Amino acid sequence: MTSTGHDVNSDALVQSPDSKHPANLICSLCRQFYGHGWVTGTGGGVSIRHDKHIFLAPSGVEKELMQPEHIFVMDYASREYIRRPLALKSSACTPLFLAAFTLRGAGCCIHTHSQWAVLVTLLCEAGMQGRKGVFEISQIEQIKGISRGGTGSTEIAEGGRKLGNLSYFDTMRIPIIENTAHEEDLKESLEKAMLEWPETCAVLVRRHGVYVWGKDVTQAKTQAESLDYLFQLAVEMHKLGLKWT
Missing domain, CATH: 3.40.225.10 (Class II aldolase/adducin N-terminal domain)
Incomplete structure (x- = not known):
């Protein structure tokens, strides 16, 4: 476990140098949407389905400050989280x-x-x-x-x-x-x-x-x-x- 409370092995799901990786895309989209005034405060959110996984922005994180490490990952078939930063809440969306x-x-x-x-x-x-x-x-x-x-x-x-x-x-x-x-x-x-x-x-x-x-x-x-x-x-x-x- 890391200091943020999640399994180190799950970090690979959100770590990639590819700007098109879902975890990176969610962060960049949230920054853009903050600039539009669409996600003021911690409101709003983004989710991406990619292969067998669903990547979700967390609740309660300022969207312009979001990082890949904040992203939740769910298995699409089982609807169970396979990456869940314990210091954060999953999105009500x-x-x-x-x-x-x-x-x-x-x-x-x-x-x-x-x-x-x-x-x-x-x-x-x-x-x-x-x-x-x-x-x-x-x-x-x-x-x-x-x-x-x-x-x-x-x-x-x-x-x-x-x-x-x-x-x-x-x-x-x-x-x-x-x-x-x-x-x-x-x-x-x-x-x-x-x-x-x-x-x-x-x-x-x-x-x-x-x-x-x-x-x-x-x-x-x-x-x-x-x-x-x-x-x-x-x-x-x-x-x-x-x-x-």
Whole structure:
């Protein structure tokens, strides 16, 4: 055992000079997301499924200071931790990340506390735009960055169009679920939303934030960025009295 309370033999799971290794990627993504204001304090998180393992950011660690040694590793088949830094707590987001992996075949799931995500849920809740249970927006170019189901094909068709992505004339719909006192209690409603909205790449949590997934890290990251752009744009459109659809 080390001074941080974990098995020395498990360190090999998170130690690699490769910047694309999941443990290194989670740390670099968290630093980027901190810069965006998505993971203020210790909120939010990232998880990556790689081969037979799931790599998870811990709870309670400042995201911009995260290091590979802080990362939890779970066996995908058994759902048991095979690396668990005892000085840290596992993420309460874990059951929700697992939902994206099992129900959508995702390779990466990102959870942010984006202010723009929170604001669009409030506008829908208040009946000021759209419907209470869904964020809808159409005829905005950035919608083309969103895949159907979140893990759709990224194959490029003639003319540069991504097969499997929404088009400019599609209406993007992101379901909104109600927040709970404890994050893990969101699992049932998030799974229900995934089943009821098969084309969504994300689920908004009212007054809380958003969960976004993709077939790999790149797709999850770019979709999280596209969504945040659309959420911010929607808030600004509302200020100007413009409708989202």
